[in-house]
Amino acid sequence: MREHTFRVTVVGAGAAGTLTATRLLEAAHEAGARVALTLVDPAPGTGQGVAYATQDSRHLLNVPAGRMSGHPDRPDDFVRWLAGHGSRTVGAGEFAPRSAYGAYLAAGLDEAVARYGAGALRRVRERAVRLAGPDGDATQRIALSSGAVVDADAVVLALGAGAPGLGWVPGRLRGHQHFVSDPWRPGALDGVPADTDVLLVGTGLTACDLALSLARPGRTVHAVSRHGLVPYVHAGKPAASGPLPGPPAADLAGLRRWLAARAAYHRRVHGDWRPAVDELRPHTTALWQGLPATDRDRFLSEDLRLWEVLRHRLPPRTAAALDAARQSGQVSVRAGVVADAEPSPGGVRVSFTDGGTGCFGAVVNCTGAEASVRRSEDALVKDLLATGTARPGPHDLGLDTAPDGRLVAADGGARRPVWTLGSPRRGNLWETTAIPEIRVQAIQLADSLAKECSRIIR
Ligand SMILES: Cc1cc2nc3c(=O)[nH]c(=O)nc-3n(C[C@H](O)[C@H](O)[C@H](O)COP(=O)(O)OP(=O)(O)OC[C@H]3O[C@@H](n4cnc5c(N)ncnc54)[C@H](O)[C@@H]3O)c2cc1C
Structure with missing residues (x-):
């Protein structure tokens, strides 16, 4: 066996980066592999990212606590954690404060470090600004805002959705103190x-x-x-959504008709249209990928706002x-x-x-993240696109990725050991911005990195 420590750098310590890091420590331990993990994010906290840094207790999760476990195989994990740490009991169907969720994710990583990886995690509070290293080179070099460089055998870009869009802002308002x-x-x-x-x-x-x-x-x-x-608003008592009765249509007009019919059915049977939206969730990615590109464009320009208020309640x-x-x-x-x-x-x-x-x-x-990755002001994203290390995802949404989340370069190849998850994959997957999807991607990615890591040391 060759002595080798597999170096992984995770850029972004929000929910996606923290869940990936947590599982990677566990999976590397299970595989008997040694991993040196660097978690890069200028944020003072870990696990908070954009959504969970708020300390205003009126800012609640918009997903019930019972569906926010970081571990799909332990669905009650967050609810149990809350019972030990919150000031009051939060049931699986209730909506906990978002700040509690950030604390839960940070606690999960701390626990994994204590259990599996003392000394294996380095937290760097800086921005990553560039990803260098010749294409195909096993070592990736991540340049940080201070000028320091981190070398890695694998890089995970857990960058989130990006900064809010400013396209609507009149010139005289930009930079204004108010x-x-x-x-x-x-x-x-x-x-x-x-x-x-x-x-x-x-x-x-x-x-x-x-x-x-x-x-x-x-x-x-x-x-x-x-x-x-x-x-x-979410229903006080959600009606159960079941399996889909047959595949919905494969074009936008058919999907619109199908959704309207399902909403009418659920209203008749359950007195509530919401299950029609919720039952689509496990199928959204396949539906998105199955739509002709012109229909996806039409959805983005004609249906997006309505879909968002129906879906994100x-x-x-x-x-x-x-x-x-x-x-x-x-x-x-x-x-x-x-x-x-x-x-x-x-x-x-x-x-x-x-x-x-x-x-x-x-x-x-309050307009939300900039939709087009081409308009991103983030130095790292601009560098990835300018150097051809990455290319925009379909419809300029996020970054183009292979099915395992590996970045697709401008020439269409996916060679570099650089992966992403969550929102940057929205052009490919659409339904990829919330915890129920992110946690699955984080586990799959961490497990495959741990496998790679144990392959290298043998
Ligand atoms: C207000 C709000 C409320 C939400 N509520 C819920 C909810 O209740 N339930 C749910 O499931 N989902 C919710 N979401 C969706 C939410 O985005 C995901 O749940 C999840 O938090 C996304 O995590 P992330 O790590 O992918 O992104 P983010 O939280 O955006 O974290 C990305 C991190 O990467 C860092 N970063 C970015 N670029 C760089 C760089 N170049 N160098 C270093 N660091 C970098 C950022 O500083 C940030 O900390 C909400 C989103 C928002 C905005």
């Missing part, structure tokens, strides 16, 4: 003046959370989006708090498009395309 470009950056809302109205651009899950954080007597939080649609407690805030006038939601903005005393004067105007102490970008 513009919050990324509301999930820690401390992003600290500078919002206490006694002014606030404009949220976007009306999805992020806007709903921020409306609750910012609403108070004497202030109106205005949320606008092109459609003014707010996510639907509000926890009942969040919806009730939002309803109360809307009824009291502290929150208002409407369709509207920002046309321009200019500085005004104490804030920003915004004009809308319908001719309306308003003055706000802060304008907060």
Whole structure:
């Protein structure tokens, strides 16, 4: 046996990176292999990423606790962890605070380090800015923002969905002190003046959370989006969704008809349309991949907003708090498009395309991650595309990947030992942004890396 420690660098210490690292330590131990793991992310916390760093206890998971285990083979793991760490019992059907989930993921990694890999994990709090090393070379070199370099035999890019899109932002608003470009950056809302109205651009899950954080007597939080649609609420008592009765249609028109018919059926039988959406989830990737490219384009331009509010729903407690805030006038939601903005005393004067105007102490970008990877401002992503190490995924969504998550280079080859998971795979898989999918990908990826690692040392 050759003495060799397999060096794996995971870039991104959000949920995807943390779950991969946790399983890799365990799987390498099971395989009798030695792994040296470097986890790179400038964030102070581990396991939090964008979604779970919030410390506002009103920001809840939008998936019930019973479906948020990091381990698909132990579905009650998160609920059990909560019972030992939370201030109150959270049932499997309830929606826990998001901050608790970040703590759960970090605790899982700490436990794996203590059990399997003392000294095997190095946490580096920096940004990765470049991936170098000749194509095909076994060693990958990751350049960090400080100029330091990490060498690795395998790299996992757990980068998340990326920074919020800024395409809609008028020039005079960009960089303005009263513009919050990324509301999930820690401390992003600290500078919002206490006694002014606030404009949220976007009306999805992020806007709903921020409306609750910012609403108070004497202030109106205005949320606008092109459609003014707010996510639907989860059912208090979800009706069970079962296996699909036969394959849905293979084109968009057929799928629309099929979904409408299933919604009508569930409404008739269960009094609720939601199971029609939920029962599609295990099949979404196959449906996405089976659609002609023109139909996927049409879905993105014609159906996406509606699909998002049907599919990514509000926890009942969040919806009730939002309803109360809307009824009291502290929150208002409407369709509207920002046309321009200019500085005004104490804030920003915004004009809308319908001719309306308003003055706000802060304008907060709640439009979600930039859709097109070609517009990413992230140095590493720009480098990957510029060097041809990666190419955009279908419809410019994320990065193109082989079925095992390995990056596909500009020439169509997938040779480098560089993998990704979660949101960067959305062009290939579509349904890949939430824990029920990410945890499966993390385990598969970690297991195959551990196998590779034990093959190399033999
Ligand atoms: C507000 C919100 C709420 C959500 N709620 C839920 C929920 O309740 N349930 C659910 O299942 N899903 C939820 N999601 C989906 C969520 O995105 C996933 O569950 C999961 O957190 C994604 O984790 P990730 O690690 O892929 O991405 P992220 O959480 O975005 O983490 C990516 C990490 O990579 C780091 N990074 C990126 N680029 C670099 C670089 N170049 N160098 C170093 N580090 C880098 C970032 O700093 C970040 O910490 C929510 C998403 C959001 C935005």
